[in-house]
Structure formats: C-alpha cells, structure tokens
Amino acid sequence: MDAFFAAVEVLRHPALAGKPLVIGGRGDPFARGVVSTASYEARRFGVHSAMPLRMAHERCPQAVFLPVDYREYARVSARIKAILRQFSPQLEDVGIDEAYLDVSQLTDPSSRLARAIKQRILTEIGLTCSIGIAPNKLLAKIASDLEKPDGVTVLTEVDVATRIWPLPVRKLQGVGPVTERRLEAIDIHTIGELAATPQARLAALFGPAHGRFLWRSAQGEDDRTVVTHREPKSHSREVTFQADVGDRQTLLRALAGLSERVAEELRAAGRSGSTVGIKLRFADFETRTRVRTLAVPTHAGTAIFAGARACLDRIDLDRKVRLLGVRVGELRIDQTRALETAAHVAEGQMLTLDFGHPDDPAV
CATH class of the missing domain: 3.30.1490.100 (DNA polymerase, Y-family, little finger domain)
Structure with missing residues (x-):
C-alpha cells in the first residue's frame, strides 16, 4: 500500500477513510516538524513528505493531522515482513515500509507469487501494497513505483528503453536533489538522456566511481544482491x-x-x-x-x-x-553477548514490495 503511515491510521480509525490525512511530528500543524506521510487525498493539494507541517496546513487546512506512532507502524510492518518470509526466506528488509524478496529459486511464476502475497496481506492485515518484479533491485524498485496504488508491475531488460528511459532522472536510486540539479544544468533531464551520455563525461563531472554508477543505473544495470542480514553502522x-x-x-x-x-x-x-x-x-x-x-x-x-x-x-x-x-x-x-549473523548471496528475479511512498523519510 502507498502512504504506509496514513494507511495504518485509516486501518485503526476507519472514519478517516477518504479524508486528507497528514502524519508528522506530534500531529500539531502549528508546531515544528515535517510531514512523514500524506494520504493521496492530501497530496492532491500539494502536500508531500518532508514538507514543514505549517506549509502542509496552509495548502490543506481541512486535513486531519496526526502524530507519528512509530511503535504501531513497526508492529504492522513486522506482521507484513513475517508474511513475506513465508513466501521466501531470502528477504532484505530495507525499511519500515519496503523489502526485497529473491524468488529466483521458487518454481511458481513471480507474477502469481505477487498476487498471492498481495492477497495474504489484504486478508490478514487489511492493507494493500505495490509490487515490482524485475531481474535486479534497481528495476524492481522502479517497477514498484510505476503503478500505485495497489499495483503489480513486471519489468525486464527489454523494457528499459521504452519504460525506464522516458522517466525523470530523479527516479533512479542514488539521484537526489543535488545530483538532479547538476544533471539538469548540463541538459540531462531523463534517464534516457543520462544513458546516452558518455561515461567519460559523467566521470569528469561526478568522479570515476559515481559517474560509472550513474551510467550503469541508467542502463538498468545493478549487480547488488539480496542481503538477508545487515549490521547497523x-x-x-x-x-x-x-x-x-x-x-x-x-x-x-x-x-x-x-x-x-x-x-x-x-x-x-x-x-x-x-x-x-x-x-x-x-x-x-x-x-x-x-x-x-x-x-x-x-x-x-x-x-x-x-x-x-x-x-x-x-x-x-x-x-x-x-x-x-x-x-x-x-x-x-558486545563480548558478553553473542549474536548470530547470516548473509545470503543470490542472483535472479526479485520482488520489491513497497508499502509506502518513495519520498517518505525514515522515522
């Protein structure tokens, strides 16, 4: 489902369904804080994640403002992740509202698995989600954002030119506001335009490593694997x-x-x-x-x-x-406490399950 925090609040309080809903800070639009999640009804008024709450109130004064209840969102997220692990143990948890699944070793078609996952989450929890299916993480993440809300999108390498290249460069993971402005300054606005830019030019502008990363990403290339255990830094x-x-x-x-x-x-x-x-x-x-x-x-x-x-x-x-x-x-x-660690390296088809909006900041 999109707008995860808002969706959980509607699940808790059904009377909020269909109303513009803004989650952020202590829920006081006149206090300091930023928007964590805005429902689609609020987004129609130009409210978006990371916007100051005061500005959100100016744009949508009729919205319902609620405080962030991270404990409840984490509890619902844990239930969703538990369902996902029943489909594949190769799960990479990348946040409270998103995960990658490696399903390359499973026999069922990934599109059928996606529909089964969506039905389980809807039946057992009452929420919807968007799923992207692709050969790598990069494409799976982009796919999960293409048909929101409640969508299933399949991308392959042959879809890169027709479905990925027309998108704005900001859709690429690793392209933030600063990189976006630098690319626009040299008249690169779409992923396709970035893909057509010589690597040497990108290396001169961004350095060899980052320049190569940007070029490979624009080609739809990504060799990252699903990491089932990640140590916090x-x-x-x-x-x-x-x-x-x-x-x-x-x-x-x-x-x-x-x-x-x-x-x-x-x-x-x-x-x-x-x-x-x-x-x-x-x-x-x-x-x-x-x-x-x-x-x-x-x-x-x-x-x-x-x-x-x-x-x-x-x-x-x-x-x-x-x-x-x-x-x-x-x-x-800690020397007094032994923790088990595990890592799994696998290549193949991946699912990205996106429970929130791509701009929703971590809490």
Missing part, C-alpha cells in the same frame, strides 16, 4: 525543539536524554560503539557536527553523554539551537 537519536533553545543547561538535559535513548538501543542490539558524535542545527539552519573517539567501546548512557558533552564543548553556541542529535558509531558486538 550506527545508532542515533535527535530532537527538534518546539522553540529555539539558547540555554546551555537545556541543551545538556536534552543531550543526556538522547544519550540514554541511544544507549538503550545499543544494549537491546547487543552492541557497543567506539565513537560518539553530535549534530547541532542552529535557528538559521546552519548545521555543525562533532565526533569524539572513546578509549573503550561502550553502551552506557553516562559514557555516551560524556562524549557528547565533550563534542558540544567544541561548538561555539553563539546562536539559538533548533535541533540536537546524538550518534554512536564504530559498532561492535
């Missing part, structure tokens, strides 16, 4: 203050709370980290980051806070602060 938490903060003690209290939340996540994952960093965004949106390496890896809130505080000491607090975040990286398995 870091754990982080951040807060956007409802009013800009100029008091250091208030910042320290927020830093302590964030440090403890990160510590709880690390302990739950059986991990410790060797680096502590902070992100600080001033009221004028200038952002500063600082990182400190610890003498001993830790998952203790007090040690994380000490490192975060040392990072804060290295920033001149000459303006009020809008956002503050804590991050612990360089993770390793």
